[in-house]
Amino acid sequence: QSALTQPASVSGSPGQSITISCTGTSSDVGSYDLVSWYQQYPGKAPKLMIYEGSKRPSGVSNHFSGSKSGNTASLTISGLQAEDEADYYCCSYAGSSTYVFGTGTKVTVL
């Protein structure tokens, strides 16, 4: 069970759209529509932003969206804002009642 692969960093200017990829295998991301995404500020606990691939919890801005193609899930942040600067982690159900997180991506707002 290896960590899902995410780019180490992604950056964009305010108002732009950015996409963070999360690449797994046919045993995790590719087999289940159970990818979730978390936002984490330094020194804080993660916050759920997307669950079951593309669903947003109550209170999460609709400028966050999720999708999946094959073994790769993606988080898109549209209309990038200064407060979106944070670390983002994906997580997938990996079968046999286990979960695997991604390596994490630092988003920088230029």
Next chain:
Amino acid sequence: QVQLQESGPGLVKPSGTLSLTCAVSDDSIISSHWWSWVRQPPGKGLEWIGEIYHSGSTNYNPSLKSRVTILVDKSKNQFSLKLISVTAADTAVYYCARDHLHGSSFGLWGRGTLVTVSS
């Protein structure tokens, strides 16, 4: 408002046992949720450790399974983590979490507690 609060020693000696508790407030540990532990080494990513249901049923990360035990204490509305034979690699912020809408994501998190393994 439901809250989770981790507690336990902040320093553990190598080869010793790491023990943490997660107290659940404003929700019942016997509600239909799975309760998890997740850790994050300093400056690194998140790692799922394992989960427990109020029935006592557990699931563990295969890479940690031989060293981990998660238990539930219904009388105290809390659950716990025990990790044996710790090394410096187990130094991390440990979070407890609750599943979101009884599904496969983590919707509620504690604030986390740093555990350092050092002599």
